[in-house]
Amino acid sequence: MNIMEGAFVINIAVCLKQVPDTSEVRLDPKTNTLKREGIPSIINPYDAHALEEALTLRDQVGGQVIVLSMGPPQAVQSLKKAISYGADRAILLTDRVFAGSDTLATSYILTGALQKLMQEEPIDLILCGKQAIDGDTAQVGPGIASRLGWPLLTYVSKVEKISPQAREIMVHRKLEEGREVLRASLPALLTVVKEINEIRYAPLPDLIRGATYAVEIWNNEDLHLDPTQLGLKGSPTWVSKTGTPPLREKGEMLGKDQASSAQIASLLAERLIPDIVVPNR
């Protein structure tokens, strides 16, 4: 926690992935791989909401928003865009040895960069998206939290309260069966869902700042990470095949015209017994 002009402030790091705009991506029917050529790149939509939440918290509490991304050199575009929304600082982690990293290696690299950042200034909160729309594993955020040993709050739909003095945060988590309200100590890592906020239409000076901003570039000479844990070498995940699952067939509706529940039940039994769903003993 740091104290600025007598007031508490929070520093927030946002992990942001540049992804192909999947609304425009087509699968190659022969190889079942994504056709990435000519597809525009965007900020992973969940990460845009993570950034927005970070900016809102900063604007209310004070502090800095620092955006980190690991990716190819073109990812500076997304980082400049993050600045144009109002982020204070943006860093690209790019190096040939990072290429081909899976979630394990990606979270290792991002953690390394966050640790380097924390030697410069304290970080109180890390925000990630719920998942990346291309990789879709939802593992990178949790990976960073466990490497840092920080509390992890996934699927956050609302920040109820953040208290820099008490070093505490209270959030709502979106679950399948409802909502969970949790309190955690700071520093903590959150992954967020889209419902958490609406993305701002930033003021013009921030856009001009985004256009002029020179993104900081860090490679492994800056990070000094263990080469055996990077890139393809450091990635135990092997993608042998990808594909689209077959669409779920529409269920059959029974008993629309039947009057009583007994009639419907017997109809159901008749249909299920031949399909050997219910053993006919």
Next chain:
Amino acid sequence: MSQKNKKKQDIALAKESSPSKDKAMKDKKLERWASIPHEFEAIVVGGGPAGLSAAYTLAKGGVKTLLIERGDFPGSKNVMGGVLYSYPTAQVFPDFWKKAPLERPIIEQRAYLLAEDSAITAGFKDNRFFEEPYNNFTVFRGRFDKWMAGEAMEAGALLVSETVVTDLLYEGEGTGKKVVGVITNREEGTVRGHVVLLCEGANSILAQRAGLQEDLSPGDLACAVKEVIKLPKGAIEERFNVEKGQGVTIELLGEATLGMFGMGWIYTNKDTLSVGVGVMINELSRRGLNPNTVLEKMKNHPALRPLLVEGETVEYLAKIIPEGGYKQVPKLYSNGVLVCGDTAMLVNGVHREGSNLAMTSGKMAAETVIEAKAKGDFSAEALKRYKERLEDSFVLKDLKKYQNVSGLMQTNPHFFTVYPNMARQAAQELFTVNNVPKKEKQKKIIRDIRKKRSLTQIAGDLYRIWRTFG
């Protein structure tokens, strides 16, 4: 976040904030903006061909330039393709064909004069157009404009997208009144600039509001509808009789526009066709026709249908083309402001040229600004050089040459109805082998023609055409 939730959160947070904190917040914002430029030497409104070549030329010339585009990125509002002319493009971006995203170099240009079930065709094919420096290319604006934007940014222009310029910023009164910047739809959205280049396209709202352009009438505007149609692999080479990678354009007259003043076209892209039709808006409303109907009918013409079979429409666009020509060219400059491209009515409808005039005008405006900067004078007097440049170039010379075409065609609708049919009858007569001696055929052709239009009428038409085009 819902309003209610937001409020609750604010309350929770408010417990920890204080007036001194709010001030700190504001200081923080100002601190963030402290190092950004607050004033530019040139502000370009609109990232189309005009604005992009202006921004590129300005930045190359060392002018501190801000380019503001309404769409997600330059070209995003302008996704469809057309013909890009090599020579004027290379004057702005030398050797662009080595780097830019292009579809096909055009080696053959055809014109079809369509009557109801027939077509008279003419064309010119030259394989030398398949070599540097090429003649023209088909492009997708979305991709090509994005590329130009990249070049402009690399040269040092700053690009701000997703931002609409809503008005110009003025200072002074009377003859001393001058444009000193722009106002956008964003918070804190005013930026100052020594000169503003209006490159907003055909819908020239800002130029009109600034009193540079009059309200346009439907007779000055054409409506164009266009589809991108995907064809099976190899179909273009086969159907258009070209070798791999070579392109063809076809301009369509007569029945293509159901006899209205306008033109249709088919251009070959890499694996799609751009198929469209443009008609004057006043003619459409007079005939009570929807431009889509005109396009659908055209696509079904027997001379065109075989080119389009098994085609899948992947994109659709409707847009306005300013066709007012020379007489509708607005005031091109004033204190602190210049007007380029479609906003300046720089479109040559007869030769379906627009992007080249836009790019050339953008470049000339930029060159004028570079000179003005050297003199430190952005008054109308200094910017007058822009108009002189355009007058000395093909831009205004061509527009002047064709200034009466639109009027001629609109007051002589039979050019698009009677003559195509006459030509068809004549051709049909000549090409039908039925043992009638050729001499008699010619007599019959002339008899048929004279039934439709007297010789003096024809002579009058020819004279008018010669006066207008010659």
